[in-house]
Amino acid sequence: MQQYFYLIHIQYLGFRFHGWAKQPNVKTVHQFIDKTLPFVLGHTNFKTLGSSRTDAMVSANHFVLELFLKEPLDKEQFFHDLNSNLPTDIRAMHIEETDEKFNIIQSPKTKEYMYLFAFGEKCHPFSAPILSSFIEDLDIEEMKRGALLFEGKHNFRKYCTKPSDKVIFEREIEKSFIEVNNIYAANFFPDTSYVYHVISKGFMRNQIRLMMGQLLRLGRGEVTIRDIENSLVNPDDIPLDYIAPPSGLILNKVNIL
Numbered sequence: 001m002q003q004y005f006y007l008i009h010i011q012y013l014g015f016r017f018h019g020w021a022k023q024p025n026v027k028t029v030h031q032f033i034d035k036t037l038p039f040v041l042g043h044t045n046f047k048t049l050g051s052s053r054t055d056a057m058v059s060a061n062h063f064v065l066e067l068f069l070k071e072p073l074d075k076e077q078f079f080h081d082l083n084s085n086l087p088t089d090i091r092a093m094h095i096e097e098t099d100e101k102f103n104i105i106q107s108p109k110t111k112e113y114m115y116l117f118a119f120g121e122k123c124h125p126f127s128a129p130i131l132s133s134f135i136e137d138l139d140i141e142e143m144k145r146g147a148l149l150f151e152g153k154h155n156f157r158k159y160c161t162k163p164s165d166k167v168i169f170e171r172e173i174e175k176s177f178i179e180v181n182n183i184y185a186a187n188f189f190p191d192t193s194y195v196y197h198v199i200s201k202g203f204m205r206n207q208i209r210l211m212m213g214q215l216l217r218l219g220r221g222e223v224t225i226r227d228i229e230n231s232l233v234n235p236d237d238i239p240l241d242y243i244a245p246p247s248g249l250i251l252n253k254v255n256i257l
Helices: 029-041 076-087 140-148 208-218 224-229
Strands: 005-014 047-052 059-070 090-098 108-119 132-134 152-155 170-180 192-200 247-254
Touching: 005 108, 029 047, 029 059, 029 076, 029 090, 029 170, 059 140, 076 090, 108 208, 132 208, 140 224, 170 208, 208 247
Parallel strands: 059 247, 108 132
Antiparallel strands: 005 059, 005 090, 047 059, 108 192, 108 247, 152 170, 170 192
């Protein structure tokens, strides 16, 4: 029987979701997608698969999932009906047809994440879903220098939560830098906020939040540049104990082949 394959590009605000992947007794983005599709398609004879996973409360500016069907779609009508039925914190942006040769898991070339944050004041509560705020002052210039240390190939053993025996710790980070946030704006945001950019082919569990956690500790003067350098060279098996809050983390872009 012939099959049909579609890529659906979506965005979502992760604040009320327990991540992308389906899990028992909690709300997840994948769960809501699969609960919506029967109303749109008129049947349950479909399968969906995401290009990656996001953790609880983590948002996505761009996420890709694949839809497997046994009959072709009217893409324009499907796109309209999907957005009409999805909750307001999930939005379909684009749909395209692919084929059986495409592998949604192996095809993403790079993933770009952003971590939005501000410091020095208690921020407006409305900013909480996408921006983490820290009341204490941080040495942002030292944090900028620290972020650059993650670029290149390193052993990220200390930057993974509960790794399995098959996890490969040797990873390459293409970009890692902090700059003033000129991407997202709102009248309830602080006057100045920052964004940490990190790009790689793949990340381990909690890797970016652990990296951001070290940068925050660096900004507080709790660790030094040398400490971060040492954590990437012949690291021990003792995991880092500070993970940055999840709600500032955004999957900004999935680049597929």
